[in-house]
Amino acid sequence: MLSKEIRSYFPILNQEINGHPLVYLDSGATSQKPVQVIEAIKKYYEFENSNVHRGVHTLGNRATESYEGAREKVRKFMNAKSTQEIIFTRGTTTSINTVAQSYGRANVKEGDEIVITHMEHHSNIIPWQQLAKETGATLKYIDLEADGTLSLEKVSATITDKTKIVSIVYVSNVLGTMNPIKEITQIAHEHGAIMVVDGAQAAPHLKLDVQNLDCDFLAFSGHKMCGPTGIGVLYGKQALLEKMEPIEFGGEMIDFVGLYESTWKELPWKFEGGTPIIAGAIGLAAAIDFLEEIGLDEIEKHEHELATYAMDKMLTIEGLTIYGPNDPSKRAGIVTFNLDDVHPHDVATVLDMSGIAVRAGHHCAQPLMKWLQCTATARASFYLYNTEEDIDRLVAGLRTTKEYFNDAF
Amino acid sequence: MPSNNLDQLYRQVIMDHYKNPRNKGSIEDGALTIDMNNPTCGDRIHLTLQVEDGVVQNAKFDGEGCSISMSSASMMTQAVKGKKIDEALQLSHIFSDMMLGKEYDDSIDLGDIEALNGVAKFPARIKCATLAWKAMEKGVSEEQQQN
Ligand SMILES: Cc1ncc(COP(=O)(O)O)c(C=O)c1O
Numbered sequence: 001m002l003s004k005e006i007r008s009y010f011p012i013l014n015q016e017i018n019g020h021p022l023v024y025l026d027s028g029a030t031s032q033k034p035v036q037v038i039e040a041i042k043k044y045y046e047f048e049n050s051n052v053h054r055g056v057h058t059l060g061n062r063a064t065e066s067y068e069g070a071r072e073k074v075r076k077f078m079n080a081k082s083t084q085e086i087i088f089t090r091g092t093t094t095s096i097n098t099v100a101q102s103y104g105r106a107n108v109k110e111g112d113e114i115v116i117t118h119m120e121h122h123s124n125i126i127p128w129q130q131l132a133k134e135t136g137a138t139l140k141y142i143d144l145e146a147d148g149t150l151s152l153e154k155v156s157a158t159i160t161d162k163t164k165i166v167s168i169v170y171v172s173n174v175l176g177t178m179n180p181i182k183e184i185t186q187i188a189h190e191h192g193a194i195m196v197v198d199g200a201q202a203a204p205h206l207k208l209d210v211q212n213l214d215c216d217f218l219a220f221s222g223h224k225m226c227g228p229t230g231i232g233v234l235y236g237k238q239a240l241l242e243k244m245e246p247i248e249f250g251g252e253m254i255d256f257v258g259l260y261e262s263t264w265k266e267l268p269w270k271f272e273g274g275t276p277i278i279a280g281a282i283g284l285a286a287a288i289d290f291l292e293e294i295g296l297d298e299i300e301k302h303e304h305e306l307a308t309y310a311m312d313k314m315l316t317i318e319g320l321t322i323y324g325p326n327d328p329s330k331r332a333g334i335v336t337f338n339l340d341d342v343h344p345h346d347v348a349t350v351l352d353m354s355g356i357a358v359r360a361g362h363h364c365a366q367p368l369m370k371w372l373q374c375t376a377t378a379r380a381s382f383y384l385y386n387t388e389e390d391i392d393r394l395v396a397g398l399r400t401t402k403e404y405f406n407d408a409f
Numbered sequence: 410m411p412s413n414n415l416d417q418l419y420r421q422v423i424m425d426h427y428k429n430p431r432n433k434g435s436i437e438d439g440a441l442t443i444d445m446n447n448p449t450c451g452d453r454i455h456l457t458l459q460v461e462d463g464v465v466q467n468a469k470f471d472g473e474g475c476s477i478s479m480s481s482a483s484m485m486t487q488a489v490k491g492k493k494i495d496e497a498l499q500l501s502h503i504f505s506d507m508m509l510g511k512e513y514d515d516s517i518d519l520g521d522i523e524a525l526n527g528v529a530k531f532p533a534r535i536k537c538a539t540l541a542w543k544a545m546e547k548g549v550s551e552e553q554q555q556n
Contacts, residue, residue, distance in 0.1 A: 018414075345450060345475035346419075349531060353415050361450040375451045375473045404415070 002294065002302045007385045009034040009290075020355030023390045028173050028334055028381030029359055030223045031204060033287075037226055040286035041279050052278055053252065053269070067278050070285035071268070074233055077288045078208040078218065084238055084267035088281050091232035092200040093123040095219030096167070098234055098271065099196055100127035102244045103217075104165065110136030113163040115193070117142040117150060117179075118371045119172045122364045124198040128167060137164070144371060148175040148324040155184050163193040170202035170218075174363050174372075174379065175324030176307065176331030178206075182213050189214070194240070200224060204383065205303055205332050207296040210235055222280060227287035231280030234271070241267050248273035291384075299384050303333030306382040306391065310335050313395045317402065323372055333382035336363070339398060342405045344378035350401040356394055417527035418534070419476065426480035426521065431487045434469045443548040447540055452478045456486075456544040460552050465489045465497055470541060477525075477534050482541035484521045494549045501542045508535045 007013050010032045015022055024032060044066060050059035052067045071083045080086055089095045104127075108114065114128045118141050132139040142158045145151050150168075159166060166188040171178050185195040194216040202208065204225035210218055217240075222231040236244075246253055246264060253273040255263040264270035291299065308328040314320055319340035325331050339347050348360035359379045362369045369375060380394055436457040446453035452474030459467040468486040472479065485504075489497040499514075504522060506513040510529040528538045 343475035345452075345477070345534065345537060349418065349534060350415060352533075366451070369451065375453070404419075 001305055001388070002298060002384055004387055006294065007387075009036065010385050011035060011038075013385060017355040017357070018353050023356040023393045025380040025382065025386065025390065025394060026357045026359050027204070027224070027383035027386075028201065028363075028379060030229065031226050031383055032385065033228065033283075034226055034290050036290045037228065037283050037286045041228060041283045044279050044282045049279075051275055063278055066282050066285075067276065070281035073285040073288050077292070078203075078210050078233075078235055079212070080210050080235055082238060085235055085241065087234040087236065087241075087268045087271045088276055089219075089232045089234050089271075090230055090277070091221040091223070092121075092198060092219045093221075093232075095217075095232055095234035096124055096196065096198065097127045098247055099165075099167075099217050099219075099236070100131045101247045103194070103240065104128075104131040105134070106243075106245065108135045108137045108164045111162065112137040113140050113160060114138070115140045115142060115159050115163050115166045115188075117168055118144050119148065119150075119175060119177065119368050120167075120169055120365065121173055121198060121200065122366070123200075124167055124169060124196075125367065128165070141367075142168075147326060148172070148372075149177050149330065150179050150184070152180065152183055152187070156187055159187055159191050159193060161191050163188070163191050165196060166193050167196035167198065169198040169200075171199075171205065171332045171334075172324070172368075173201045173334065173381075174336050174365050174368050174377070176334035176336070177324055178202075178330065178332060181215060185213055185215050201332065201334070204291075204299075205296075206300045216240055222284040222287060225284075225287055226290055228280050228283040231277045231284050233284075238267065241271070244271075246270050246273060250274050252276065294384060300332075302384055303382055304328060306386055306388070307331055307333050307335060309388055310380065310382070310391045310394070313391060314398065317395065317398055319402065320398065323377060333386075334379065335381070336377045336379040338374060338377055339402060340406070342401060344376045346405065347378045347398070347401050350404060351394070351397045354393070354397045354400070356397050358394070414527075414530065418531055420524040420527065422521050422524040423476060423480045426483040427476040430470075430479060430483040432469045432483065432490070433471065435471055436467055436469050440467075441548045441552055443544040445540060445544040445547070447474075447478070447536055449536070450474075452537060452540055454478070454482055454541055454544050456482070456541065456548060458489075458545065458548045458552075460494065460549065463494050465492055465494065465549070468545070474540070475534075475537055477528060478537040478540050481525060481538045484525070485541040485545055488520065488522055489545060494553060497549055498546065501546050504542050505539065508539055 048062040050063040052064040075083045188195040197215045197218040199218045199220040203220035218235040223229040250273045323336045344360035440457040440459045443456045454472035456470045470482045
């Protein structure tokens with residue numbers, strides 16, 4: 001377990017909600033922010049704020065240095081070869097849409113296939129549905145095993161020589177499953193397809209290494225990894241990005257503008273039209289510093305321990321069902337569950353009255369809910385600041401919820 | 410731990426409607442059909458209304474959702490049955506004021522619906538309570554436009 005002192009860096013955790021100390025178990029939706037990140041953004045606005053890549057003046061240089069410095073930090077964080085492969089976006093959703101609209105429109109045609117799985121977030125489903133509709137390609141789903149994992153046999157059986165794009169979540173935001181991305185990438189490449197990875201739930205929790213994975217694109221969001229909202233990353237292999245057209249046109253992304261024709265800046269800027277998310281990138285860099293100081297391996301270990309502890313304790317509650325792999329070593333710190341026939345909204349409301357924040361609903365994964373044969377579930381997701389005591393509070397809260405609904409009425 | 414606040418939300422009447430919903434099912438032919446869902450949480454309702462001569466003769470619902478959305482649907486169907494369209498819309502208006510925590514017209518006997526007034530203190534749950542009413546409004550206003 002990580003030291004509880006980590007909690008002291010997160011001012012928001014130090015408060016009462018509905019008369020009880022806050023237990024925040026919704027980091028899967030968005031994580032809390034440490035003072036280091038809040039301060040970095042404040043410092044930028046107090047001492048550096050200026051537009052980037054423009055002015056000759058000193059502030060402009062400071063802002064540009066910080067913004068481009070953030071890009072280098074991200075490159076190292078995910079072990080990309082070059083900063084030209086790191087594009088700042090608004091988040092995972094924008095990153096995946098960029099691949100679908102730029103790479104997808106140029107490379108996918110009628111009769112081709114796009115392959116995803118039943119455990120995708122809506123942001124890794126709808127961009128491909130749209131692309132399939134536009135191009136006449138077929139969207140195919142890889143079926144899941146009974147415990148919510150992917151088998152490489154089914155992956156191999158679904159991807160064919162007609163497949164142009166495979167796009168799969170690294171860590172599921174519902175099941176917590178960690179998928180064998182490296183192996184799937186190899187299978188995709190054997191068929192000449194490119195591999196896109198939704199890394200939204202992976203970047204906060206484990207060490208990314210895009211060169212080792214050999215994936216072609218990887219998307220993630222800053223706000224789930226202690227960074228601010230509104231900033232995310234699209235990693236792409238340079239050779240692919242070079243050939244791709246921008247999807248947003250305007251200032252910052254151009255080289256030469258004529259009356260009827262223009263040319264684009266080099267990578268990565270051709271994909272960053274308009275004034276970029278400067279404060280966001282600086283906040284993300286501070287978040288990376290923070291996470292790396294603690295160590296992504298340590299964070300991953302901490303979450304496994306919490307998930308193991310939580311599953312053990314939660315399963316002592318009669319009538320509680322946990323979805324996804326039973327083996328905690330196969331999952332990240334995400335536990336999705338249902339309690340008897342108490343609706344997850346009601347579970348979340350009763351827990352909230354005890355100061356415990358969990359998510360209830362379909363978690364932006366309606367096809368997965370269908371696969372699980374439920375319309376909604378409750379989800380507790382853990383991060384580096386959570387403790388065993390948080391889980392004890394959750395378990396006590398769940399017992400109370402059960403009593404309240406079963407006995408009170 | 411379950412505080413008084415919770416007891417205000419989950420009244421006995423609400424849980425009774427949740428566990429024993431009134432007017433559950435679907436009216437077969439000639440009825441207005443409205444399907445609505447709450448995209449943020451997946452609650453959904455399938456409402457059928459039989460409107461004749463400007464009066465809601467029958468109302469039934471099917472759906473999936475939490476105690477608040479399903480009990481509200483049950484109460485709504487109970488309340489609008491036998492009401493004229495404008496009376497049903499007026500009830501809906503009163504209900505909406507109640508949810509927003511505003512003063513509401515209490516000259517009309519609201520019956521069981523009154524029990525839902527605790528929802529106003531739970532902003533995240535207001536959408537659950539109003540789903541069935543929105544569906545009803547949509548249905549009768551379509552009916553009004555056609556005539
Ligand atoms: C697995 C997964 N993919 C994609 C997203 C979308 O991220 P964002 O909303 O930051 O674009 C999320 C976050 O909700 C997620 O959990």
